[in-house]
Amino acid sequence: MPPGAQALSDAWIVVLVVGAATIASKAAGPVLVGRRELPPRLQGCIDLLAPVMLIALVVTQTFGGDEEIEVDARVVGVGAALVAIGLRAPVIVAMAVAALVTALLRLAV
Amino acid sequence: MSESANAAPRIRDGVRAALPLAPSPILFGLSFGVLSDATGFGGAAAVVMSATTFSGAAQFASVSVLDAGGTVAAAILAAVFLNARYVAISMTVSSIFPGSRLRRLVESQAIVDESWAISGRSGRFKWPILVGAGLFFYVLWVASTALGTVLGGVLENPDELGLDAAFAALFLALAVPYLRDRRARQAAALGAGIVLVLLPFAPAGVPIIAAAAACLLGLRR
Numbered sequence: 390m391p392p393g394a395q396a397l398s399d400a401w402i403v404v405l406v407v408g409a410a411t412i413a414s415k416a417a418g419p420v421l422v423g424r425r426e427l428p429p430r431l432q433g434c435i436d437l438l439a440p441v442m443l444i445a446l447v448v449t450q451t452f453g454g455d456e457e458i459e460v461d462a463r464v465v466g467v468g469a470a471l472v473a474i475g476l477r478a479p480v481i482v483a484m485a486v487a488a489l490v491t492a493l494l495r496l497a498v
Numbered sequence: 499m500s501e502s503a504n505a506a507p508r509i510r511d512g513v514r515a516a517l518p519l520a521p522s523p524i525l526f527g528l529s530f531g532v533l534s535d536a537t538g539f540g541g542a543a544a545v546v547m548s549a550t551t552f553s554g555a556a557q558f559a560s561v562s563v564l565d566a567g568g569t570v571a572a573a574i575l576a577a578v579f580l581n582a583r584y585v586a587i588s589m590t591v592s593s594i595f596p597g598s599r600l601r602r603l604v605e606s607q608a609i610v611d612e613s614w615a616i617s618g619r620s621g622r623f624k625w626p627i628l629v630g631a632g633l634f635f636y637v638l639w640v641a642s643t644a645l646g647t648v649l650g651g652v653l654e655n656p657d658e659l660g661l662d663a664a665f666a667a668l669f670l671a672l673a674v675p676y677l678r679d680r681r682a683r684q685a686a687a688l689g690a691g692i693v694l695v696l697l698p699f700a701p702a703g704v705p706i707i708a709a710a711a712a713c714l715l716g717l718r719r
C-alpha cells in the first residue's frame with residue numbers, strides 16, 4: 390500500500406474519534422451536569438492537562454527524532470519563536486519566524 | 499419591549515463582541531488547512547475536522563503527532579487530553595443553556611476558549627454572547643480551513659519549510675498564558691522531563707501521552 394493511502398485512513402479515524410470526544414466534552418456541562426460541579430481534585434488535574442500537553446508537544450516537535458533526541462535546525466527556529474513570543478508577537482508571527490529560521494538553516498547547512 | 503431588549507443581549511451582540519478577534523480564527527484556520535494538506539493529513543479530513551472538532555490546539559496536535567510518525571491512538575489521545583479542559587469549561591456555563599437536551603447538545607458546540615472568555619466578560623456568563631461569538635468563530639474557522647487546504651496545494655517541499663518548528667512555536671505560544679500559574683509551570687516542566695526521558699526509546703507519540711501523567715500534580719491541595 391502506498392504511504393499516502395495509509396495516512397489518509399489514519400487521518401479519518403482520528404477525525405471521527407477526536408470529533409466525537411470533543412463534542413461530548415463540550416456537551417458534558419450543559420447536557421449532563423446541570424448545576425453540579427466537578428470534585429476539586431479532578432478539576433485540579435483537568436486544569437493542568439492543557440499546559441502539560443502543549444509543552445509536551447513543544448518538546449516533541451523540537452527534539453523528536455526516530456526514537457532518539459535530535460538537536461538540529463528546529464531548536465534554533467523554536468528559540469527564535471520564543472524570542473518573538475517574549476516580544477508579544479502574534480502567534481502567527483511566531484510560527485512564521487520558527488518556520489523561516491528553520492528553513493533557512495536547513496538551506497545553509 | 500425595547501427596554502427589555504436593551505437589557506438582554508442577543509445573538510448578534512455576541513457576533514459583535516467577537517469581531518475584534520476575527521483575525522485569530524481566520525489565520526489559524528488558514529494555517530491548519532495549509533499544514534494538514536502539506537503533511538498528508540488531507541484537505542477533506544482537515545475541513546471535516548474543523549467542522550466537528552472545532553478546537554484549534556487539539557486539531558494541530560493530532561496532525562503533528564501523525565506527521566511525526568505517531569500512531570492513530572497517540573494522535574487521538576493527545577487531542578482528547580488537550581480537550582479534556584472543555585469538560586471543565588462547559589461545566590462553568592452549564593446553567594446558562596436553555597431548552598431541550600438536544601438543543602443544549604447542539605448549542606454547547608459553540609463553546610471554544612475565546613467564545614467562553616468573551617461571554618463571561620461582564621462577570622456573569624451570557625448565553626446569547628457565547629452562542630453568537632461561537633457561531634461567528636465557527637463559520638470563520640471552517641471556511642478558512644477550506645481555503646487553507648486549497649492554498650496548501652501550492653507548497654512543493656513542505657519538509658524543507660520548517661513546518662515542524664512552526665508546530666512547536668504554535669504550541670509554545672498557546673502554552674504561555676497557562677504558565678503564569680505556578681502549579682501549571684511545575685506540571686509542564688515535569689511533562690517535558692517525561693518526554694525527554696522517553697524520546698530516545700519509546701515509539702513516536704508515546705512520550706506525549708505519558709507526559710499527561712504530570713497532571714496528577716493537580717491532586718495536591
